[in-house]
Amino acid sequence: MFFSVFMFAIWLSPAFSQDKPIGRFTFSEIHDNVKDSVVTLEVEATVVIQGRPQSADGSGSGVVWGKDGYIVTNKHVIQEDSSVNGQEIKRRARKVYVVSPTGIKITATIVGVAPDTDLALIKINEESVANFKAMEIGDSDSIRVGEHVLAIGSPFGLGGTLTSGIVSSVRSIDMNGSKLPHQMIQTDAAINPGNSGGALVNLDGELVGIPTMIISRTGSNAGIGFAIPSNVVKKIVEDIKNEKTSLGYLGINVQNVNELSSVIRKQLGLQDAGGVMVTSLVPDGPSANSGISQGDIILSVNAQEVKDDVGFRWLERSLSPGKEAFLEIKKRTPNAVEKVKIVVGENKEADTL
Template sequence: MFIRLGALCFLASLLYAQPLDQKTFTKIFGQVKDSVVTINFSSTQIVNGRPTTADGSGSGVIVSNDGLIVTNKHVISDTTRSFRVTLAGGQELGASFIGMAPDTDISIIKLSSLPAGGVKPAIMGDSDQLEEGDWVLAIGSPFGLGGTLTAGIISKKERSIPITQEGGRSQPHYLIQTDAAINPGNSGGALVNMKGELIGIPTVILSRTGTSSGIGFAIPSNVIKKILSDVAIKRTTLGWLGMSVQSVSELSLGIKRQLGITAQAGVVITDIEKGGPAEKAGLKQYDVLVRINSEEVASVSNFEWLERNLNPGDTALIKIERRGSSQLQDISIAVGESNKKTP
């Protein structure tokens, strides 16, 4: 069962090679703690056909000097009735809703005023540089307990799990899997590396009890950077190519032989939307897509992330393997517009 969300301390391996001393976690916590906030909110839910007020709390991470805060969409969304932000030092401030990603669990809010002395934004790290076994720390407000620190490792750098967003589709990117304890209330908090850099935002756990079982997931920092960029440039549309795909790695050898697929990586086109960009570009069912512009396509999540980041109206160059051809082909495709909208 996937539970949104939460963190407590679970150290996985004393043999891990990354050098640590007794105060390593303490030092990193001191660097990061003032960047993590608690968010208390009230929302209206329909229970037995009647509107009911529900109160709750989550976490958020300050990401700019002017008070922008990243959190989860299931913590704060455009339907949240009211919310307040509590800083690490205990000061409570008002905030306003800025926007949310249409296809992943990220929302952005902004402090209505800044505290004396300003705020301390988190330093963004590069989530692509993570490796399995790296130590990470989770900081947030599990069960409303602000400033809680937990520790663990990267269990899986890139994990695709079936968490559906609006429209019934999974989020268009990998998640980071960690065994740092994540509990309800850690949603939207910080997952940081040993440099004190933000490398993820905890979003969901896999648990039979609703509390941490050592299997938690975070949205990578490089995804968060893209969402923040979309907001900064006031991007309102997402790219769409008009095709459904399946990872080549998921196909059996028998299916590959039957379809004439020799590519070792990429995604195979399983369906093409009538009148869509793929059909207009001459793509065919069972073509294998291996690259979009300069980016290699490794999986369905990878394809969907690259697709959504294309600009409608632009022309993308894709590279495919087609049955009966011994060479890869380049095809230009006019990017369409997704029916999803950015913040």
């Protein structure tokens, strides 16, 4: 394997750009505007290797979310499960400290985590909020490939570090053999250990992503970094606040229609079809007796358009187990659009909040 994926907090082992950037502010002005909205996190953690606990310290970054003391970071900054040479390794934070740009260290509590999106929410007391400034949240759906973005965080513990780049792509990412339930923003802005949980902002000084991982041969920046889109972060923050602890499940396997060859699409009458095609249904799953069949096209879930398989999984994930969901289905035979009702199941295999 020539390339590796690195998810970046810092952990110490136990004992081509646009000619004219467009935006409201210069890089310097953006840094001044957001420097009090991005914090350094210092973490005291316990690492369990082969059942033996050991102490480990680490650091990462966080983004001030609103005016109530909430701070968003990556889940792997405060807890992580991994395997090295067949040995399971578990790391859990005992204490989390938020360090302000002026060096004030404040104890934070962990509100909750969303393992399937690698996001976490922590909180400081209300008396400490005055030391910080809430980040302005942008619309990540509006970003375009080629536009300038800035990464702000604490690489190698160096708080307030600013790097620049462009949006290289917006794409789905495979992790551990399966696609993440949302797309990621790819950027060539320098992202290094400690940037995890920090901010990726546009030239209006608005958060558009949370830097999370890079692809690199060396473990350091190689110009291929990824950030979780801000619109995804908004949804996860609300889920954690509302203590949503289970993920929706429909029991439908799908394939993107646009991934089919033009010949097959023509044979199936799908030349102009969007959405995803049903490849199979899970036996005894929530959709097994719904009337959905192999080859059907899913156009929407609860009136929200399905553009691709990642979008479908994101909508599925957001459903509430036990509630009804309505899917708009284009049937192959007869060629008609139907609305199908399904009682949502619970995804018991996915990591949950």
